[in-house]
Amino acid sequence: MTDAYSTLKISLAGGVAYVVIDNPPINLLDAALMTDLDRFADAMSGAHDIRVIVFDSADPDFFVAHGDMTAADDPAAFVALPLAPEQDQSLNPMMRLHERIRSLPQITIGKLRGLARGGGAELLSAMDLRFASLERAAMAQMECRLGIIPGAGGTAYLPGLVGRARTLEIILGGQLVDAATAERIGWVNRAVPDTELDHVVDTLAARIAALPPGVARAATEAVDTAVESTTHGLRKANELLKGLFDEPAATRLARAALAAGAHTRDGERRLEALVDDIT
Incomplete structure (x- = not known):
């Protein structure tokens, strides 16, 4: 399983699955990455020996840049992507993928060291916990500036994280939210110095994985x-x-x-x- 993906690097240790997103040049949430994430989530749904999943990026500048904007040229091909068949099929594939990840039996943790906009930010919002580099990380939902609205869960996930008014500010304003602000409003759990990010996330993941079963x-x-x-x-x-x-x-x-x-x-x-x- 650990070498079966073209855009993900997987390692397993102590009940924790470490997922490193590696889809050059900017970790675009395109069909290849979405398909790999979906296949990985499917594998994890029955992996009872894995209790925590940590999502990271091989690119220090981009966690996941955003969704694939070329989908606007062929929306039918995007809608036809066969992802997360157990989810509500009235939802678009990216929504179904994020709901599949949100529904995983493991605790999911996002480690944000770079930028995450659009679908990348929504992928993070679908996870249980998010930790960010104070110096390097930032998030945005910029879709309204491009004539659409967040289409991968942002309108549904953000109100529970930051409240209605701040959700509207994030979505309608379309501005980049730095890590310190994201922590203050509740979009991420904590923003920590970049040199401490790995230790903070890995320590928490290990503590959760060591809890008694169930x-x-x-x-x-x-x-x-x-x-x-x-x-x-x-x-x-x-x-x-x-x-x-x-x-x-x-x-x-x-x-x-x-x-x-x-x-x-x-x-x-x-x-x-x-x-x-x-x-």
């Missing part, structure tokens, strides 16, 4: 349900919590925490480090 997926499902309805979210969290309490890991880890000093004044002052030591 925990990351349960947390994500509970949060996603709560976004739609607080009441339904609480019920879903309660249902999932009961299932996790039935797993041996919950009892084993609680006992280990107590033995290591939880419930004591000294242990509680350093509880995060204590938990790290037992997991």
Whole structure:
């Protein structure tokens, strides 16, 4: 699987799949890259040993530049791309692809070191988490300036990330949003110094991958349900919590925490480090 793609470089380590987008000269989200991303997502949908997917770019200047503008010359060929057949077929192929990625059972993390506009920004917005280089990264939805609207999920994903008013500012203004601003408004989780970006993302990916089986997926499902309805979210969290309490890991880890000093004044002052030591 790791060498089966022309525009992606895949490596696997410790329950994490590292995906490096490599589609010169600017990592255009064209038919070749979309097809490879779709094939990779299909492979990951049943890969239970992979718990986290990190998306990165081989080009430090461009994560994914944007969608292929030549699609405007032959929209029928674009619409006919056979991507994500399990998704709603009334959606265009790029929307279906991003929904397939958004629906993956793994936690998806985008590592943004360069520019991501249009479909590239929407690909990032479809992921669970996004981290950006403070000095180098920027994002934009510039489609309205070109006579259309974001067509790969931006109008649907951004309101939940940054709110309605800022979504409209991003889409209607069409300006480049730097990493610091993207962090402040919620488009990315954090903007960190470029020299720290790899460490921040890789450390988080490893921590998530090391969680007991089912925990990351349960947390994500509970949060996603709560976004739609607080009441339904609480019920879903309660249902999932009961299932996790039935797993041996919950009892084993609680006992280990107590033995290591939880419930004591000294242990509680350093509880995060204590938990790290037992997991």
